[in-house]
Amino acid sequence: MKERNPGMHVLDIKEGQRIDRCEMSVFDLDRPLPLVIQPRQGEQIGLLEVAANKDALDALLAQYGAILFRGFDVASKEAFNDFISHASSDALFYSERSSPRHAVYRNIYTSTDHPPDKEIVQHSEQSYNKSFPRRIFFYCEKPSPIGGNTPIADARKIYKRIPGDIVSTFEKRHYRYSRCFWQVMGTTWQTAFQTPEKSKVEEYCRNNDIHFEWFPDDVLKTYQVRHTTAYHPVTGEPCWFNHCTFFNLLSLDEETQEILSCSFEPNELPNQTFYGDGGIIEDAVIRTLQDAYKAETVEFEWKQGDVIMIDNILVTHGRRSYQGERSLLCGMSDITHWENVREKTHA
Numbered sequence: 001m002k003e004r005n006p007g008m009h010v011l012d013i014k015e016g017q018r019i020d021r022c023e024m025s026v027f028d029l030d031r032p033l034p035l036v037i038q039p040r041q042g043e044q045i046g047l048l049e050v051a052a053n054k055d056a057l058d059a060l061l062a063q064y065g066a067i068l069f070r071g072f073d074v075a076s077k078e079a080f081n082d083f084i085s086h087a088s089s090d091a092l093f094y095s096e097r098s099s100p101r102h103a104v105y106r107n108i109y110t111s112t113d114h115p116p117d118k119e120i121v122q123h124s125e126q127s128y129n130k131s132f133p134r135r136i137f138f139y140c141e142k143p144s145p146i147g148g149n150t151p152i153a154d155a156r157k158i159y160k161r162i163p164g165d166i167v168s169t170f171e172k173r174h175y176r177y178s179r180c181f182w183q184v185m186g187t188t189w190q191t192a193f194q195t196p197e198k199s200k201v202e203e204y205c206r207n208n209d210i211h212f213e214w215f216p217d218d219v220l221k222t223y224q225v226r227h228t229t230a231y232h233p234v235t236g237e238p239c240w241f242n243h244c245t246f247f248n249l250l251s252l253d254e255e256t257q258e259i260l261s262c263s264f265e266p267n268e269l270p271n272q273t274f275y276g277d278g279g280i281i282e283d284a285v286i287r288t289l290q291d292a293y294k295a296e297t298v299e300f301e302w303k304q305g306d307v308i309m310i311d312n313i314l315v316t317h318g319r320r321s322y323q324g325e326r327s328l329l330c331g332m333s334d335i336t337h338w339e340n341v342r343e344k345t346h347a
Contacts, residue, residue: 148322174276
């Protein structure tokens with residue numbers, strides 16, 4: 001069995017959430033994210049055996065928001081795929097793409113093909129879609145020698161950190177995600193929608209409440225209006241669940257911001273966010289949102305064979321820049337629809 005992380009805080013988990021032959025702990029008692037599940041010292045247990053405790057895992061995930069499985073024998077992408085299928089539902093196809101990824105096995109993808117020297121800020125996976133994965137999984141095939149952590153943050157706490165007047169404004173006006181597919185930079189519409197046929201793009205947009213408009217040279221402009229707050233379908237807790245900050249120009253590095261702002265009008269940027277009615281979101285508001293994410297962000301160092309299961313509504317994620325070789329795979333599951341989480345229906 002692999003050596004444990006020093007300084008871990010072992011938890012006394014209540015009856016009904018315990019998993020036989022496993023130990024549960026956290027890195028920091030004050031910020032218990034993620035929950036860490038490992039085989040007890042001297043015990044041999046496979047990750048699929050752990051996945052059989054589905055009710056316990058579901059309850060723990062709803063409480064903690066993310067579970068890191070460490071010290072189990074996960075030796076391949078096939079084993080990772082099997083774990084997803086046993087712990088939740090089969091891995092989902094990656095649709096309406098915004099992040100560069102490629103498939104490595106069935107619906108298992110690289111976590112991102114984004115350049116390693118660029119950081120990826122906190123976000124909620126595919127929250128801009130009409131439907132999205134409720135769970136996202138990452139598997140560390142090979143950690144990078146320098147950097148490359150996957151920082152995460154509790155979206156419930158982010159929501160509470162944001163000033164009430166800002167939350168209220170977004171709950172009234174919502175936010176607009178605008179995309180311009182220029183064909184010569186950024187993601188093409190052919191990649192984003194996984195088809196070369198305009199008619200299929202148009203059908204997808206109509207079915208998913210996306211406004212679209214074609215321009216010369218095969219340029220496509222789209223926008224969709226989405227909510228910023230989601231209520232968790234199990235706990236009823238409000239969560240800051242959106243891409244409003246992530247796709248805003250101010251979330252890019254300063255050099256890229258300057259290049260894009262000098263090259264495009266705001267409504268011509270490859271990605272940009274506005275209030276739902278098309279109004280400009282004030283810089284100070286975006287900075288306040290960024291600060292809320294940063295204040296709640298925690299991170300851990302990847303170890304080879306680690307698997308993390310994240311409740312995509314409860315917890316956001318990002319990526320640190322890195323150097324050297326790194327292989328992190330991703331799978332998503334449990335399709336969820338915005339119409340089922342945009343209003344509180346649970347106590």
